[in-house]
Amino acid sequence: MDMGTVPLSHYLFLSATLFVIGVTGVLIRRNAIVVFMSIEIMLNAVNISLIAFDRYMNLHDGQIFSFMVMCVAAAEVSVGLAIIISVFRNKPTINLDEFNIMKS
Amino acid sequence: MELLIFYPLASLCVLFALGVVINKSPVGSAMSLIAMMLGLAGIFVLLQAHFIAILQIIIYAGAIMVLFMFVIMLLNLKDKGEDKNWLSRDKNLLLTVLSGFLVAGVLYKIIEITSSIEFNSPALLPETFGTVRQVGTILFTEFVLPFEVASILLLVAMIGAVVLAKSKVD
Numbered sequence: 468m469d470m471g472t473v474p475l476s477h478y479l480f481l482s483a484t485l486f487v488i489g490v491t492g493v494l495i496r497r498n499a500i501v502v503f504m505s506i507e508i509m510l511n512a513v514n515i516s517l518i519a520f521d522r523y524m525n526l527h528d529g530q531i532f533s534f535m536v537m538c539v540a541a542a543e544v545s546v547g548l549a550i551i552i553s554v555f556r557n558k559p560t561i562n563l564d565e566f567n568i569m570k571s
Numbered sequence: 572m573e574l575l576i577f578y579p580l581a582s583l584c585v586l587f588a589l590g591v592v593i594n595k596s597p598v599g600s601a602m603s604l605i606a607m608m609l610g611l612a613g614i615f616v617l618l619q620a621h622f623i624a625i626l627q628i629i630i631y632a633g634a635i636m637v638l639f640m641f642v643i644m645l646l647n648l649k650d651k652g653e654d655k656n657w658l659s660r661d662k663n664l665l666l667t668v669l670s671g672f673l674v675a676g677v678l679y680k681i682i683e684i685t686s687s688i689e690f691n692s693p694a695l696l697p698e699t700f701g702t703v704r705q706v707g708t709i710l711f712t713e714f715v716l717p718f719e720v721a722s723i724l725l726l727v728a729m730i731g732a733v734v735l736a737k738s739k740v741d
Contacts, residue, residue: 468665472573472574472581473573473574473617474685475693476681476685477577477581477685478594478614478618480681481581481584481585483678483681488585488591488592492592492717495592496592500643501592501594501597501600503639504600504601504604505592507631507635508588508604508607511608515611515614518615518620521620522618522619522620522693525694527701527706527709528709529730530620530622530701530706531706531714534623534706534710534721535717535721537630538724539721539724541630541634541725542633542725543728544638545638545731545732547623548638549733549736550735552582552642552645552646553735559613561646
């Protein structure tokens with residue numbers, strides 16, 4: 468390994484770090500929109516891993532897969548934000564601890 | 572040379588990701604997230620995935636974040652809906668320790684796998700690696716079924732969002 472190139476493990480550590488930050492955000496924040504943003508961070512962290520393995524093994528499958536991840540992220544965000552809006556219409560808060568309208 | 576680009580980009584990404592979690596106002600979180608997406612696009616360029624880097628900017632930093640900002644503005648959130656006392660919520664020590672072991676185990680496995688010889692240096696890439704033509708060719712030949720399924724997924728999500736968010740008719 469010459470000094471100029473980045474080892475694969477660095478990309479994987481970046482990916483793991485971002486994923487852990489995303490998990491932390493989901494766990495400690497109660498604002499529903501920020502929780503959604505943390506889920507986006509996690510999806511992006513997975514994309515880094517996929518693309519890094521692609522580059523180091525000379526494949527394209529990971530890029531296709533991260534394309535699919537982006538599709539799923541777009542679908543998830545549009546439906547999730549629509550759910551937040553429709554819940555907000557019933558009860559004007561986005562604090563997840565107060566989302567208990569399904570509880571009878 | 573690559574290292575000199577990688578480390579500033581990676582540290583910026585981590586800082587902005589922390590900014591998303593720590594920031595008090597949702598607008599600030601969204602701005603940090605946009606900056607993180609742009610940094611990740613830079614990292615994708617570094618990994619020779621030009622097509623995915625452009626998609627990252629267009630879809631994530633463009634479309635998805637505009638949707639987030641739109642909802643934040645629409646709901647007009649000042650600082651209600653956020654608790655300041657997440658540190659004082661009840662904790663589960665056993666789960667904390669177990670998840671700590673999980674993270675340590677995953678990191679150990681990453682080190683073990685990537686320190687083997689074959690991943691130490693990047694593969695020699697052809698000129699066309701990661702270009703739109705190359706990725707598109709594979710997308711429309713080998714992965715054409717997942718591609719069509721993804722389009723159906725997006726259609727379903729669009730219909731679902733319209734149905735969920737439309738005002739009540741009854």
